[in-house]
Amino acid sequence: TPAGLREVELRMMEGDRLRDKQIMSTELDGRLSLKYELKDNFDGRDMRVEIRNLHKNDGNQRLSVPLTVSRDQAIDLQFLPEGGHMVAGLKSVVGFKALGEDGKGIQVEGEIINSKGKKVSAFSSFYKGIGSFDFTPEAGEVYTARLMLKGALKNYPLPLAKPAGTVINVRNPEEGDSIHVSISASEKVFNSADSWYLTALSGGRITYMEPMNPSTLIHVISKKQFPSGLTRFTLLKNKVPLNERLVFVDHLDRLQIAMETHKPNYYKRDSVSLAIYVKDAEGQPVKGNFSLAVTDDTQVRADSTGNNDIRTTLLLTTELKGKIETPGYYLSRKDEECWKALDYLMLTQGWTNYEWADIFNRPEPPAFEPELKLEVSGTVTNIFNKPIRGAQMLISSQKPAFLASTLSDTSGRYMFDDLPEIDSGSFFIQARTPKGRSMNFGEVRVESFKPPTIKTSYRDQIAPWYVDTDPVQLNYVKNVINAGDETRLRNSGIALKEVRIRSKKVIKGAYKVFREPDMVFDEQDIKESAAMSLYQILRQKLPGFKVVSEEGMPTAKFNKYVVDIFADGNAIPIRMNSNFNVAELLQQLNSTMVASFVGIAVYYSKQGGVRVKGASAKPNLQAIHNQQHELRSRGSDYYLHARTVLAETSARQYEFATIHITTKFRTGGIYNNKPDFATLRPLPVMHPQEFYSPKYGTAENADKADYRATVYWAPDIVTDSQGRATVSFYTADIPGTYTLNIQGSDMKGSLGSGSSKLKIITQAK
Numbered sequence: 001t002p003a004g005l006r007e008v009e010l011r012m013m014e015g016d017r018l019r020d021k022q023i024m025s026t027e028l029d030g031r032l033s034l035k036y037e038l039k040d041n042f043d044g045r046d047m048r049v050e051i052r053n054l055h056k057n058d059g060n061q062r063l064s065v066p067l068t069v070s071r072d073q074a075i076d077l078q079f080l081p082e083g084g085h086m087v088a089g090l091k092s093v094v095g096f097k098a099l100g101e102d103g104k105g106i107q108v109e110g111e112i113i114n115s116k117g118k119k120v121s122a123f124s125s126f127y128k129g130i131g132s133f134d135f136t137p138e139a140g141e142v143y144t145a146r147l148m149l150k151g152a153l154k155n156y157p158l159p160l161a162k163p164a165g166t167v168i169n170v171r172n173p174e175e176g177d178s179i180h181v182s183i184s185a186s187e188k189v190f191n192s193a194d195s196w197y198l199t200a201l202s203g204g205r206i207t208y209m210e211p212m213n214p215s216t217l218i219h220v221i222s223k224k225q226f227p228s229g230l231t232r233f234t235l236l237k238n239k240v241p242l243n244e245r246l247v248f249v250d251h252l253d254r255l256q257i258a259m260e261t262h263k264p265n266y267y268k269r270d271s272v273s274l275a276i277y278v279k280d281a282e283g284q285p286v287k288g289n290f291s292l293a294v295t296d297d298t299q300v301r302a303d304s305t306g307n308n309d310i311r312t313t314l315l316l317t318t319e320l321k322g323k324i325e326t327p328g329y330y331l332s333r334k335d336e337e338c339w340k341a342l343d344y345l346m347l348t349q350g351w352t353n354y355e356w357a358d359i360f361n362r363p364e365p366p367a368f369e370p371e372l373k374l375e376v377s378g379t380v381t382n383i384f385n386k387p388i389r390g391a392q393m394l395i396s397s398q399k400p401a402f403l404a405s406t407l408s409d410t411s412g413r414y415m416f417d418d419l420p421e422i423d424s425g426s427f428f429i430q431a432r433t434p435k436g437r438s439m440n441f442g443e444v445r446v447e448s449f450k451p452p453t454i455k456t457s458y459r460d461q462i463a464p465w466y467v468d469t470d471p472v473q474l475n476y477v478k479n480v481i482n483a484g485d486e487t488r489l490r491n492s493g494i495a496l497k498e499v500r501i502r503s504k505k506v507i508k509g510a511y512k513v514f515r516e517p518d519m520v521f522d523e524q525d526i527k528e529s530a531a532m533s534l535y536q537i538l539r540q541k542l543p544g545f546k547v548v549s550e551e552g553m554p555t556a557k558f559n560k561y562v563v564d565i566f567a568d569g570n571a572i573p574i575r576m577n578s579n580f581n582v583a584e585l586l587q588q589l590n591s592t593m594v595a596s597f598v599g600i601a602v603y604y605s606k607q608g609g610v611r612v613k614g615a616s617a618k619p620n621l622q623a624i625h626n627q628q629h630e631l632r633s634r635g636s637d638y639y640l641h642a643r644t645v646l647a648e649t650s651a652r653q654y655e656f657a658t659i660h661i662t663t664k665f666r667t668g669g670i671y672n673n674k675p676d677f678a679t680l681r682p683l684p685v686m687h688p689q690e691f692y693s694p695k696y697g698t699a700e701n702a703d704k705a706d707y708r709a710t711v712y713w714a715p716d717i718v719t720d721s722q723g724r725a726t727v728s729f730y731t732a733d734i735p736g737t738y739t740l741n742i743q744g745s746d747m748k749g750s751l752g753s754g755s756s757k758l759k760i761i762t763q764a765k
Contacts, residue, residue, distance in 0.1 A: 002026075002028070002029050002030030003026055003030045003053070003055075004026055004027060004028040004029060004030050005025055005026060005027075005028065006025065006026045006030075006053060006054075006055050007023060007024075007025050007054045007055065008023070008024055008025070008026065008032065008051050008052060008053055008054055009021065009022075009023055009051070009052040009054055010022050010023075010024055010034060010049055010050070010051055011049070011050040011051075011052075012036060012047070012049060013047070013048050013049070013050055014042050014043055014046055014047055015043070015046045016550065016560075019042065020036065023054070032051070034049065038069065038071070040073070044067075044069030044070070044071060044074060044101040044102070045069070045101065045102065045103060047066070047067040047069055048064055048065060048066045048067055049064075049065045049067060050062065050063070050064050050065075051063045051064075051065065063464075063466065064464065065464075065467055066462075066463055066464075066467070068102050069101050069102060070100040070101045070102045070104075070106070071101050072149040072150060072152070072154075073149075073152075073154065074100070074101035075098055075099070075100060075101070075106060075108065075147065075149075075154070076098070076099040076100075077096065077097075077098045077099075077108065077145065077147060077156045078096065078097050078348075079094055079095070079096045079145065079156070079158050079159055080094070080095040080096065080097070080347065080348050081093070081094050081095070081159060081167075082094070082095065082132075082167070082168060082169060082170070082245060082347060083166075083167055083168035083169075083235075083242075083243035083244060083245055084242075084243055084244055085159065085161070085162055085165065086135070086137050086158075086159060086160075086161040086162065086167070087137075087161060087162045087163075087164065087165040087166065087167050087184075087186060088137055088138060088139035088140075088141075088161045088162065088163050088164070088186075089136065089137075089138070089139065089186065090136065090165075090167045090184045090185075090186065091134060091135070091136045091167070091184065092134070092135055092136070092137070092167050092169075093132050093133075093134055093135075093169060093347070094132060094133055094134075094135050094158075095130070095131070095132045095344060095347035095348045096123060096125070096130070096131060096132065096133075096145075096348070097129055097130045097348040097349070098125055098129035098130075099129060100129075103323065104128075104129075104325060105125075105127075105128030105129030105130065105325055106125075106129045107125050107129060108124070108125050108129065108147055108148075109122075109123065109124040109125070109147075109148055110122070110123055110124075110145055110146050110147040110148050111123070111145070111146050111148075112133075112135065112143055112144070112145055112146075112158065113143070113144050113146055114138075114141055114142070114143055114144075115141060115142045115143075120135075120143070121133055121134075121135050123145070126337075126340065126341060126344055127329075127337070127341040127344065128325050128326070128341075130341070130344045130345060130347075130348050130349075131344055132344055132347055137161035138161075139161075139163060141161070142157075142158075142160070143157075143158040144156065144157055144158065145157075145158055163186075164186035164187075164188075164189060165185075165186060165189065165242070166183055166184065166185045166186075166189060166235060166242050166243055167183070167184045167185075167243065168181065168182075168183055168184075168233065168235055168243035168244075168245050169181075169182045169183075169184070170182075170233060170245045170247055172247040172248070172249075172343060174250075174336070174339040176223075177222060177223055177224075178220050178221060178222055178223060179220075179221045179223060179231075179247060179249075180218070180219075180220055180221075181198060181218070181219045181220075181221065181233055181245075182217060182218045182219075183198070183212065183217040183218075183235060183243075184217070185214075185217070190213065190214050194237055194238055195211070195236075195237070195238055196211065196212035196213065196235070196236065196237055197209055197210065197211055197212060197235075197236045198210050198212050198219055198233065198234075198235055198236075199233070199234050199236060200221075200225075200226065200231050200232065200233050200234075201231065201232045201234070202226045202227055202229065202230070202231045202232075202249075203227060203229060207225055207226050207227075207231065208221060208225055208226075208233075212235065223249050223251070226249045227249070227251075228249055228250055228251045228253055228315060229248070229249065229314075229315040229316075229319070230246055230247075230248060230249075230315070230316075230319045230320075230346075230350070231246070231247050231248075231249055232244060232245070232246050232350075233245045233246075233247070239360055245346075245347075246346040246347075246350030247343070247346055248315075248316075248330075248342055248343070248346055250331075251281075252281065253280070253281040253750055254281065254311060254750070254751060254752045254753075255278055255279070255280060255281070255286065255288070255744075255745070255746060255750055255751065255752025255753075256278070256279045256280070256281070256283070256752065256754075257276070257277070257278050257290075257742055257752050257753065257754030258276075258277045258278075258754060259274055259275070259276055259277075259740055259742065259754060259756045260274070260275045260277070261273065261274055261275075261758065262275075264759070265759045265760075265761050266731050266758065266759070266760055266761070267731070267760070267761060267762070267763040268731060268732070268733050268734075268735065268760060268762070268763065269696040269706065269730055269731060269732070269733065270730065270731045270760075271696075271728060271729075271730055272728060272729055272730070272731060272758065273726065273727075273728045274292075274726065274727050274728065274729075274740070275724065275725075275726050276290070276292075276717065276719065276724065276725045276726070276727070276742065277723055277724055278290070278719050278723040278724075278725075278746070278752070279723055280746065280750060281750075285719075285721070285722045285723030285724070286719070286723050286746040286747070286748075286750075287718070287719050287720060287721055287723070287746065287747055288718070288719055288744055288745055288746035288747060289716070289717070289718055289744050289745065290717040290718075290719065290725070290742050290743065290744030291713075291714065291715045291716075291717065291742065291743055291744055292712070292713070292714045292717055292727060292740065292741070292742045293710060293712070293713050293740075293741050293742075294710070294711040294712040294713070294729065294738050294739070294740050294741075294758070295709060295710050295711065295738060295739050295741070296708070296709050296710075296711060296732065296734055296736065296738055297472075297736055297737045297738065297739055298472065298475045298734055298736050299472060299475050299476035299479060299707075299709040299734075300472065300476065300709050300710070300739070301470070301472045301473075302739040302741070302755070303328075303741070305326065305328040305329065305332070306327075306328030306331060306332045306753075307326060307327055307328040308328075309328060309331070309332075309743065309753050310743040310744065310745070310751050310752075310753055311331055311751045311752075311753065312327045312328050312330075312331050314751060315331070315751070316330065316331060319350075320345070320349045320350050321349055321350075322349050324345070324349065329341070330342040330345060373417060373418055373419075374417075374418075374419040374420075374421065374422070374682065375415060375416065375417045375419065376395060376415070376416045376419060376427060376429065376446065376447075376680060376682075377413065377414065377415040377416070377446075377447050378413070378414060378429070378444065378445045378446040378447050378678070379408075379411070379412045379413050379414070379444075379445045379447075380393070380408050380412050380414065380431045380439075380442065380443070380444050380445070381412055381442050381443050381445070382441065382442040383441035383442055385443075386412075387408070387410070387411050387412025387413075388408055388412050388431075388433070388434070388442065389408060389409065389410050389412065389434070390407050390408060390434035391407065391408040391412070391414070391431050391432065391433065391434060391439075392405065392407060392431070392432040392433070392434065392436055393405060393406050393407065393408060393414045393416075393429065393430070393431055393432075394429070394430045394431075394432070395416045395419075395427055395428070395429050395430075396427070396428050396430075397420070397422060397426065397427050397428065399422075400420050400422070402419070402420050404416055404419075408431075421685055422682060422685075423685065426532055426679050426680060426681040426682075427679065427680045427681075427682070428677065428679055429444060429446060429677060429678045429679070429680065430444075430676060430677045431444045431676050431677070432676070438676060439675055439676035440675065440676075441675055442675045442676075443675050444675070444676060444677060444678040445678065446678045446679075446680045465477050476709050479707035479709070479734070480707070482705070482707060483705055483707045505520040505521075505522050506520075507520065507522060507598065507599030507601065507662050509598075509662060509666055510599055510601065510660065510662040511566070511568055511569035511660055511662065513601070513603065513658075513660060515603065517601035517602055517603050517660075518602055518603055518604050518605050519541075519542070519601070519602040520599070520600070520601050520602075521537075521541055521599065521600040521601075522598070522599055523597070523598040523599060525541070525600075526594060526597050526598070526599075526600065529541065529594075531594050531681070532594055532679055532680070532681035533589065533590040533591065533592050533593075533594060533681075534565075534589050534590075534592035534594065534661075535547075535586060535589035535590045535592075536590070536594070536681070537594055537597075537600070538558075538589075538659070541600070542558050542602065544557075544558055544559035545557070545558045545563070547582050547585050547586050547589070548582065549581075549582050551647075553643060553646075554581060554582045554584070554585040554639075554643070555643055555647070556585070556589075556640055556643075558602075558604060558657050560655055561604050561654075561655050561656055561657035562643075562644055562647050562654050562655070562656050562657070563640070563644075563656075563657050563658070563659060564640055564641055564644040564656065564657075564658050564659070565640055565658070565659045565661065566658065566659070566660050566661065567660075567661040567662075567663060567668040568661070568662060568663055568666050568667065568668040569660075569668075570668050571638045571640065571641035572592075572638070572640065572661070572668070573637055573638060574588045574589075574637075574638065574639045574640050575588070575637050575639070585639070588639075596663045596664050596665070597661055597662070597663060597664075598662050598663065598664050599661070599662035600659060600660070600661055600662075601659070601660045601662075602657065602658075602659050602660075603657060603658045603659075603660070604655075604657035604658075644656060691712075691713045691714070691715075693712055693729055693730070694706065694730055695730065696730050705733055706732040706733040707732065707733060707734060708732045711729065711730075711731065711732050711738060712727075712729035714727055717742075717744070731758075731760050732760075734760070735760045735761055735762050736759075736760055737757050737758065737759055737760065738757065738758040738759075738760065739755060739756075739757060739758075740755065740756040740757070740758055741753070741754075741755050742754050742755075
């Protein structure tokens with residue numbers, strides 16, 4: 001039923017910044033129209049509207065709608081000369097790529113003008129904002145691209161041309177059997193004392209290398225020297241790369257995969273036997289590994305364009321920089337224009353990527369060795385932070401029961417290996433002096449796993465299912481809801497009347513906050529969590545708790561709330577020195593001792609007294625900047641509390657939550673003050689799981705509706721020497737068609753995929 005004439009609150013958000021807020025009402029048919037003019041400095045890639053239903057009987061419903069913004073003045077236009085740069089007096093091919101504010105390619109056209117305003121060339125994009133034009137720059141001249149927009153012009157500078165150097169030009173015809181590489185050079189560039197080479201890399205291997213000199217500037221190279229996929233040509237001068245160009249080679253050597261069922265149509269919950277046949281490009285059967293997915297077309301849209309095909313992924317998208325729109329268009333070519341667009345893609349998103357130092361230098365050992373067994377290592381030091389040699393180290397666990405010992409080496413390091421597999425328990429590590437006495441001073445450190453640093457990058461906003469929903473996606477959501485409702489309604493016993501529990505958990509001796517907490521965890525909850533640190537238990541008990549960087553500072557957040565943490569009524573001591581980061585705050589929260597906790601209370605709702613501050617009408621930005629600078633440069637002994645106080649004066653609008661910890665001795669002690677032991681809770685082991693596939697014909701699933709979207713998945717199908725394999729599965733309850741999608745490779749690395757349809761009909765009564 002349309003929610004007509006309902007009062008709602010709209011919040012215009014840019015990331016976590018509130019840009020505008022207003023109260024509106026829906027129309028009779030439930031529609032809501034909003035017109036808002038974005039300021040030029042707003043980031044259109046990170047805008048959304050949050051809608052909150054203000055009707056008292058609607059349960060405080062909230063929706064978040066990401067906005068797609070594409071303003072002409074925010075078009076990003078980049079020029080990428082073939083080979084890396086232009087050289088004065090030498091003809092070059094200049095690639096270009098135009099992106100709208102939404103990060104997608106946009107069609108553009110314009111002209112190139114010199115410093116006198118004279119038009120010297122023109123350009124027009126060919127596909128998804130990419131294209132190229134020929135251009136010969138003059139020495140000392142500066143060029144500008146003038147983009148012709150709706151009712152306006154916008155200028156973009158072209159890269160400056162080098163006064164002297166080399167230019168590479170590569171022609172890669174689709175139907176031809178050779179690649180033509182030509183080098184143009186300025187006068188007196190070649191010197192007899194230098195060594196020049198034209199090389200090609202394919203899949204990380206050198207597949208072509210020939211010396212260059214003024215008499216051999218044109219190379220015609222057979223495509224047979226290169227495998228299907230990307231090949232990178234590089235002109236080297238004494239191991240220094242000067243020019244580079246990527247091309248795509250396609251030998252049309254994909255595997256031929258066919259599938260055959262034992263009958264044309266199937267009923268609901270019917271058994272399907274599927275035969276798979278794989279041959280190479282020459283028609284010979286091959287042995288290989290394949291993955292099969294069977295999906296319901298009414299709930300999952302089939303990948304008919306090949307955007308997620310194994311060849312597209314391994315040969316194209318993983319080898320190029322940035323996001324590639326419609327990658328399947330380039331490999332499932334329908335006409336000559338597709339090959340031309342593919343070459344433009346190589347020219348732009350495959351632009352210079354020099355990594356020759358990795359080839360000429362000795363390879364470095366991998367930063368992360370394979371974890372073949374469970375190991376625990378660390379160091380033991382004395383009061384002066386000097387390593388203790390020969391310290392008697394003991395490690396133990398209760399579940400499973402385990403005990404082992406070792407000695408620390410000259411650098412104070414110890415290691416326990418071949419440890420038993422442990423799921424939710426922990427290890428207790430204790431140190432004794434070389435004479436077996438208790439250690440009253442010093443520290444036992446345990447090395448924890450440090451994951452690789454992942455650079456932050458812009459990602460497309462993921463639209464919720466209720467935004468621009470197509471029938472297929474809507475069917476899937478409806479079936480998930482229906483399956484849940486049916487599970488709740490299915491009774492196997494006596495239905496009881498509703499029972500409401502009104503009393504809340506009480507933590508004895510907790511600090512008086514004078515309001516009801518929103519969430520309470522008592523000592524039993526804490527013990528059952530098996531968490532070893534404050535960060536671990538908050539992540540487990542508070543979904544949405546995280547440590548992020550906001551306004552350039554590490555910040556603890558619980559969903560949208562900035563978090564302050566207290567122990568027995570006092571802010572917890574977290575020492576952060578100058579130039580701190582998120583990793584340091586995480587380390588502090590992970591060094592706490594949960595064994596001393598007897599209760600945790602969380603306050604975040606407005607009814608519970610949560611504060612909403614910041615985003616004042618006229619914030620003193622200079623004062624805020626000075627406060628932020630002081631906290632960054634000087635640090636704080638009570639960082640989380642200082643960060644929260646600073647957020648209250650921010651130009652942004654924040655909501656705040658507080659977490660109150662009650663300790664066993666009510667002293668606020670949350671850190672391990674004993675120097676002779678440490679605890680470690682390793683990451684649990686994830687065992688391989690088999691994809692659920694019901695077997696009908698038994699009473700086990702007879703009364704349960706089967707609305708599966710993915711009907712069957714087998715990631716480990718192996719064909720025999722005759723290229724054959726057979727699998728079987730059961731259909732679900734929804735009539736219609738299934739898509740059978742199989743992908744994989746043979747033992748030589750050749751890739752292939754296949755797709756077929758399966759029809760499910762309703763059995764006549």
